[in-house]
Amino acid sequence: xxxxxxxxxxxxxxxxxxxxxxxxxxxxxxxxxxxxxxxxxxxxxxxxxxxxxxxxxxxxxxxxxxxxxxxxxxxxxxxxxxxxxxxxxxxxxxxxxxxxxxxxxxxxxxxxxxxxxxxxxxxxxxxxxxxxxxxxxxxxxxxxxxxxxxxxxxxxxxxxxxxxxxxxxxxxxxxxxxxxxxxxxxxxxxxxxxxxxxxxxxxxxxxxxxxxxxxxxxxxxxxxxxxxxxxxxxxxxxxxxxxxxxxxxxxxxxxxxxxxxxxxxxxxxxxxxxxxxxxxxxxxxxxxxxxxxxxxxxxxxxxxxxxxxxxxxxxxxxxxxxxxxxxxxxxxxxxxxxxxxxxxxxxxxxxxxxxxxxxxxxxxxxxxxx
Amino acid sequence: xxxxxxxxxxxxxxxxxxxxxxxxxxxxxxxxxxxxxxxxxxxxxxxxxxxxxxxxxxxxxxxxxxxxxxxxxxxxxxxxxxxxxxxxxxxxxxxxxxxxxxxxxxxxxxxxxxxxxxxxxxxxxxxxxxxxxxxxxxxxxxxxxxxxxxxxxxxxxxxxxxxxxxxxxxxxxxxxxxxxxxxxxxxxxxxxxxxxxxxxxxxxxxxxxxxxxxxxxxxxxxxxxxxxxxxxxxxxxxxxxx
Numbered sequence: 001x002x003x004x005x006x007x008x009x010x011x012x013x014x015x016x017x018x019x020x021x022x023x024x025x026x027x028x029x030x031x032x033x034x035x036x037x038x039x040x041x042x043x044x045x046x047x048x049x050x051x052x053x054x055x056x057x058x059x060x061x062x063x064x065x066x067x068x069x070x071x072x073x074x075x076x077x078x079x080x081x082x083x084x085x086x087x088x089x090x091x092x093x094x095x096x097x098x099x100x101x102x103x104x105x106x107x108x109x110x111x112x113x114x115x116x117x118x119x120x121x122x123x124x125x126x127x128x129x130x131x132x133x134x135x136x137x138x139x140x141x142x143x144x145x146x147x148x149x150x151x152x153x154x155x156x157x158x159x160x161x162x163x164x165x166x167x168x169x170x171x172x173x174x175x176x177x178x179x180x181x182x183x184x185x186x187x188x189x190x191x192x193x194x195x196x197x198x199x200x201x202x203x204x205x206x207x208x209x210x211x212x213x214x215x216x217x218x219x220x221x222x223x224x225x226x227x228x229x230x231x232x233x234x235x236x237x238x239x240x241x242x243x244x245x246x247x248x249x250x251x252x253x254x255x256x257x258x259x260x261x262x263x264x265x266x267x268x269x270x271x272x273x274x275x276x277x278x279x280x281x282x283x284x285x286x287x288x289x290x291x292x293x294x295x296x297x298x299x300x301x302x303x304x305x306x307x308x309x310x311x312x313x314x315x316x317x318x319x320x321x322x323x324x325x326x327x328x329x330x331x332x333x334x335x336x337x338x339x340x341x342x343x344x345x346x347x348x349x350x351x352x353x354x355x356x357x358x359x360x361x362x363x364x365x366x367x368x369x370x
Numbered sequence: 371x372x373x374x375x376x377x378x379x380x381x382x383x384x385x386x387x388x389x390x391x392x393x394x395x396x397x398x399x400x401x402x403x404x405x406x407x408x409x410x411x412x413x414x415x416x417x418x419x420x421x422x423x424x425x426x427x428x429x430x431x432x433x434x435x436x437x438x439x440x441x442x443x444x445x446x447x448x449x450x451x452x453x454x455x456x457x458x459x460x461x462x463x464x465x466x467x468x469x470x471x472x473x474x475x476x477x478x479x480x481x482x483x484x485x486x487x488x489x490x491x492x493x494x495x496x497x498x499x500x501x502x503x504x505x506x507x508x509x510x511x512x513x514x515x516x517x518x519x520x521x522x523x524x525x526x527x528x529x530x531x532x533x534x535x536x537x538x539x540x541x542x543x544x545x546x547x548x549x550x551x552x553x554x555x556x557x558x559x560x561x562x563x564x565x566x567x568x569x570x571x572x573x574x575x576x577x578x579x580x581x582x583x584x585x586x587x588x589x590x591x592x593x594x595x596x597x598x599x600x601x602x603x604x605x606x607x608x609x610x611x612x
Binding site: 050052072073074075077078079081083084086087089090091100101121150151160234328 | 511513514516517518519520521522523524527532535536
């Protein structure tokens, strides 16, 4: 847990404070993203936590202890630190880079080697292949992974990350973000994450601290930030398409409706018609014996059909589908791609989980927005 | 196998330089060209001059490295950056004084002899080593240093494990420059009675004997190339083993 109380930083020979009377708290196991334009004091704030910069005023507590009373070396060894790829030691191998903090802490050599292999596996790099390579032999994305592995080497409870995925292309960045999020699900580290990219902040943050000119403008969950920006500055930062961005925050599996017409493929049209009378589903989802969707039949088409036909003979192939882990943004995108008013949501076993219709999506966003 | 081949490749020039020097010595002793040159160009005398020359270069360079390396590290510390700037400029001005003047000035204070030559050569080779040590450490990317500090490495560990290894090629370049210049400057030490190949050159000029002049020039040139190559091998060795 990290707590800042009335922290101010004025750099020598500067009149304007870089950080002004900042108080905030990062809860245990949370990702807190500091976001704002360059020069807003977000990096300065982060660097005061591991005492790379000393505050002019105020107190900073890490796990309840005032950092000013701690040995900075010990403090830093217990806080993972990731900066852009530039921070890897170019003359050392990947293994030596990762081993840095354990070595400083004086771990025995065999334990260090073990840990290096575990961490390389963790970030998806084959130890046999990468252990003895130099940073220059790796791609940008791989270097960032090594950076994360190095920060995690001594299993610190807290991570500070300064634009950790800044220097890679957008596709690689999305991969790295997803991988980090799934790692974080298991690790539950307390993370302070600095970025200037609001989309990254919305995606990564449990809570987002928007900063401007050294001041905390709003400290809120991504959803609150998008639905209720504190002022024009935050509204402008999150962008005019913030309603669309909120779709990123909800998983399709979490909201998919299950009260829809589902029928076994061996059933007849007649029975399906009855189902449609009890709800207003635009389609009937046709499933096999294992509850795996085989396809759909549109409401209009069903009504036109002879009641004695079997559903499996008239079923249309399933196109508009989404994974339960997909976001509502992905779901909407799929609907638009196929020109449909619904998307069928599948769970990890490819079984039917529910459907999301266009009208339902609108309702959802409306009630969340208020 | 590849490793062995590169080792053979790097030893080849060493043999070439030493072989060339021996061949040149044999040629000049066997063909002195005149009775006057023949009195100077004996195997015994050449061996003595070689020993003096190598001795001056090795001792003065080692002393210079032992002084300039710690000093360079010292002035690269953030707290002493100002001192670093002052010292670097002093050093640059010092470098503009001609080497013969340094030797002559040392002579006026310390008198004739080998030790005076060592002092003058030491003073003159301090500069490239000091400057390159400082420049090498300063050139470590700020992000790399910041990562090291941020991960909780102690200052002396950062120096040993990050700064010096990264600055090593630049420091080595400074040492190589110093040694090669040193081999040349050492030819002037004969003026203060310290011997060396300069003796052949100066005598050759005075008595107008081309053989003497040439032998001195060729031998010191080969020595300079040999030193440079040997230091290059040391650099490679350290780099691959680290």
